[in-house]
Amino acid sequence: MRNELNILIGGEAGQGLVTVGELLSRALIRAGYFVHVTQNYMSRIRGGHNTFAIRAGVNKIFGPVRGIDLLMALNEETAELHSEELNDDGLILMDKDIEGHAGLILVVPFEDLAGDPLFENVVGLGVLSALTGLDQSKPQGCIETIFSKKKKELVEKNLKVLKAAYAWAEEKKIDEYQLVKSRKKPGLMLTGNDGVSLGAMAAGVGFCSFYPMTPSTGISMNLQAQAEEMGIVVEQAEDEIAAVNMALGASYAGARSMTATSGGGFALMGEGVSLAGMTETPIVIVVGQRPGPATGLPTRTEQADINLVLYAGHGEFPRAIFAPADPEQCFFLTHKAFNLAEKSQGPVFILTDQYLADSYRTSSSPDLSVVSHKMVRPGDSWDNPDEYERYAITDDGCSPRLVPTLGPYLVVVDSDEHTPDGHITEDFNVRREMTDKRLRKEKVLKEEIVKPGYFGADKPETLLVCWGSTLGPVLEAADALDSEKTSVLHFSQIWPLNKDHFVNYFSAPRRVVFVESNSSGQFMALIKKEIQLDGAEAILRYDGLPMDAEYILNKLD
Amino acid sequence: MVSIDDFGTFETAWCPGCGNHSILKALKNALVKLKLKPHESIFVSGIGQAAKAPHYFKTNLFNGLHGRALPAATGIKLANPRATVIVQSGDGCTYGEGGNHFLAAIRRNINLTLLVHDNQIYALTKGQAGPTTSQGHKTKAQPKGNPSENFNPVAVAVAMQANFVSRGFAGMMDQLSDLIVQAVQHPGFSLVDILQPCVTFNKINTFSWYKERCYELKDHDPDNWLKAMELSREWEEKIPLGVIFKGNKPSFEEKLPHPTGKPLYYNKPSKEKIQKVVNSYA
Incomplete structure (x- = not known):
């Protein structure tokens, strides 16, 4: 029994690997596991080499991982390309043996179990589900949900193949890839x-x-x-x-x-x-x-x-x-x-x-209480005795916005410089006033800045700085290091910035490392415009693959 | 009642004698005939001297980017299916910079009216060849004469069987005004290509050049596509004015009924409906 499992399904585009991957992910999520999927596909509809990696476990998962426990190879190329990533007890599942392969292979009779090539991916789903210890009702329920809009006959055929795949896999009595049962309430996918x-x-x-x-x-x-x-x-x-x-x-x-x-x-x-x-x-x-x-x-x-x-x-x-x-x-x-x-x-x-x-x-589940929050909206009436002006000069730069044709006022907007009523002008004073008015709205944005998230101890030796999607892998890397000594600062808003929100985080650490998926450290350069930052390093990845914890840890030495 | 005074009078940036003045007058007359109060329609324009026209009468106006009036108008019409949306710009903006949008608008067939001030020259940038400039026309930018063939918007629109294809002339205001009225009233996409003498930068296609060639179509059946194709190719010797072709293809709105039929401004998110979508991710 394991706390975590990394499953990789690989094959050509058009072999249905995404269907298998999506169904298995959904089944795992319904069984209460944390799932993290990384899809890697080539820019083509048929052929090529695509993968669908599912990392699943009983504890929260932050990013992708490289070592593979179960590799479902829908073609030989997949086995060749990924066998080096297999963990020591990693298992390849494919339809035939590979000569000279030193590791573990489970030959799955896809064709026999499916009966029809159309259902071979359901065999994959069944065998993988069974190996991970999922109750058959889970993938069954997912098939019913996903195919519910299609013919009933099709659902039944799928379920029949699923059952056969389960029966076949259970006979093999392989239980070392089973996940510990999760007690968590299922999340959303x-x-x-x-x-x-x-x-x-x-x-x-x-x-x-x-x-x-x-x-x-x-x-x-x-x-x-x-x-x-x-x-x-x-x-x-x-x-x-x-x-x-x-x-x-x-x-x-x-x-x-x-x-x-x-x-x-x-x-x-x-x-x-x-x-x-x-x-x-x-x-x-x-x-x-x-x-x-x-x-x-x-x-x-x-x-x-x-x-x-x-x-x-x-x-x-x-x-x-x-x-x-x-x-x-x-x-x-x-x-x-x-x-x-x-x-x-x-x-x-x-x-x-x-x-x-x-x-x-x-x-x-997303917090839908936001739906009842008051929406900021333009108006559809104008009671003011003064004629409506779309670009009326105001203190905060925001002018009343009205929706055209809903009332007896005129809404004139112009890509040329314009007077407050929206009409084209080349008056230099108006130009200056309008530029100032537009730029005053920066303050409105600054009042609403989402502060960066800080994770870890207060005075770390190393601060890992990231933004956007790299948070997960960075957190996982920090977790693998001494948690007292490594903290993470994550920006979910990158403009505008308010240095008061983050300048202090940079004063204590001996080492500041930006982690970004680009080759020049664009975010680091942006932060350096805001605050004095000497000796910051950057871990950069730009091979087209997502950041992962192992990559960060390797570069961090 | 709507009167021409409701639209006000404004100082313009146009040269004296420019065809734009009479097009503006014809347009105001058409709006009066259509009984459209200033706040009831939305004009959308691009960049160029023609695109300034809606600044010179009272109306709602989205004066957007060069070449991009049609997409903006499409968004406006889809967001408010009840509004009368009229696009007004020049030949360079509409057929040059925005050529792809012109084709897409005909194909989409949304209930919009497109008025093109066609002076066969780039006037705001001081006289370079535009998409409708005649081949051989010498300009400072094309000193050996324009090597490209002129774009024929009417022929293209007829070939694509646009729902309403017409040509007017700034020198025939009453007819032009009537064409605009018909174009607005016709469902789907409507084009009024308006020949407009440029007194400053086009010394070839002058008022008298047009006057000599233009004639009003009589007894032409605009449902006759083949005849319309033929008429749309008439140019050098004589130029037909009037409704060249009327299509009867279903408009975008008929093909794809608007999800609410009301301005999208009135949309409110529904927690129950979103919860249902959220549940589908379980």
């Missing part, structure tokens, strides 16, 4: 993208435009699946330029609006970001990072777009950037982003990455 879309729904999103781009497409798909039920308009645009301009139009017309993309698509949105700043139109933009430049490694992960998002758009205007660590933070911060965008009347960003966007985690 959420990806970062799920967290973002649930957060958007909780915030009352009305409009989402997008152009498909890995790894963010899932957000728009989630919203599309709920569009009728929730009254959301989801529109696939002809390109990212259209996507951002549509969302701005919809926001001007009163809808809570968003768009989701990745670095390349976001680069096309740059002028739109500037338009949001100039017209003071609220918008939430999700940027799921992947390795660039240009098309880079389109399905892998990286954290190298801080600078892109921080500086996107010509001219000067305020913005806020959130960088959630996990699906729960994705929910909370996306909900917050909508209110903040409306409050500050401008762009607010959610910076995720492929690793976070795609990886399933056992997550606690």
Whole structure:
């Protein structure tokens, strides 16, 4: 019996490994385990080599791990590529023996047990579930849930194969990979993208435009699946330029609006970001990072777009950037982003990455009490005797925002410099006044900064600093070190920054190490602009794979 | 009652004698005929001299980016299906910078009206060839003459069977005003390509150049696509004005009914509904 297990399912695209992985993850979560999934796929629909790694255990899991306990190889290439990662007692499951392989192999008669090639992945599910000690009712229930909308006959066939796989595996009497029974209440199975879309729904999103781009497409798909039920308009645009301009139009017309993309698509949105700043139109933009430049490694992960998002758009205007660590933070911060965008009347960003966007985690149920919080919203009436002016000069820079056509007032917004009533001007004094007004809104953003999270003892010898999705692996690395001597500082908001929130954390440690998934330490450079920071080191990863604890520990020497 | 005075008078940035002045007048007349009060419609424009037009009468206005008026208008219309949304910009903005959006808007067929001030030149940037500039037209930027063929927006729109394709002329205000009214009233995507003399930067396609060629279509059946295709290609010798083609394809709104039928502004998140979605992740 084990407290933790790392299962890797590998094969070609199109072999159904994601289906097996998702069903097994869900079954494990329903059995009360903590699960952490890392998906690694090539940019193709058929062929290639893809993996679905499930790390499951009775205690919270923070990130991926390399050593494999159970390797389900749907093709020989998988066995070849990953046999070195097997732990000493790691077991390969595949449909035939490999000559000369020194380790343990369990030959699974996929074809015989499935009867039909279509059901071979259910054999995989059954054998893996049985080996981990899951009661058959768990994967059975998951099959029923997932296939409930399909034909009853199909569900029955799947269950029959599952039963056969269980019977076969149980006969083998292999119990050393079984997980200790969990006593925990089952959590939810959420990806970062799920967290973002649930957060958007909780915030009352009305409009989402997008152009498909890995790894963010899932957000728009989630919203599309709920569009009728929730009254959301989801529109696939002809390109990212259209996507951002549509969302701005919809926001001007009163809808809570968003768009989701990745670095390349976001680069096309740059002028739109500037338009949001100039017209003071609220918008939430999700940027799921992947390795660039240009098309880079389109399905892998990286954290190298801080600078892109921080500086996107010509001219000067305020913005806020959130960088959630996990699906729960994705929910909370996306909900917050909508209110903040409306409050500050401008762009607010959610910076995720492929690793976070795609990886399933056992997550606690999002706090839906936020739904009843008062929403910051524009108005639809104007009782003031003075004529309404969209850009009235105010102390905090935020002018009353009204929705056009809902009342007998005129809402004029302009990408040119404009007078308070929104009309085009080239008056130098107005220009200065309007610039000041727009920049005053920075204070509104600064009042709402999410402070960095600090984990560990007060005066550590080493401080590990991270942002966004690297929190989990960094926490796990810190945990493996002397906990009295290593602490972690994590930023889930990376702009604007308030140095009073973190400067003190940097004074005690002998050693400060930034941990980032990029090659130049972009966040470290940003912090160095805020505070004096001598001798800080950086552990950087930029091979396209997610950060993991082992990588950090190796580099930390 | 809506009167032309409701729309006010403003000082413009246009040259005296510019075709934009009469297009603006025709537009105001059309809004009066449509009985649209200033706050009842939303104008969306891009960048260029034409895109300034909605600054010169009282209306709701989203004056966005160069080339991007159509996507912004699409977002506005989807967010508020009840609003009358009219896009107004020039040929460079609409057919050049925003060419992809022009094609997408025709395909989407959302109930929008697109008014294009087509002066066959980039005027705001002082006279470079635009997408509709004739081949061979000499400019400072194209000193040996424009090597590219001119884009024919009417022919493209007819070829794609856009729901309403028309051409007007700044020099024929009454007809233009009538075309705008019809375009707004027609469901789906409507185009009014408006020939507009630029007195400063286009010395070829002058008022008299247009006057000599333009003729009002009589007895043309705009349902006849083949005939419309033929008419849309008439240019050098004579230029037809009027409704060239009327499509009867279902509008976007008919194909995909709006989820609420109301402005999305009224959307409120429902805890019960979201809880249901959350439960599906168990």
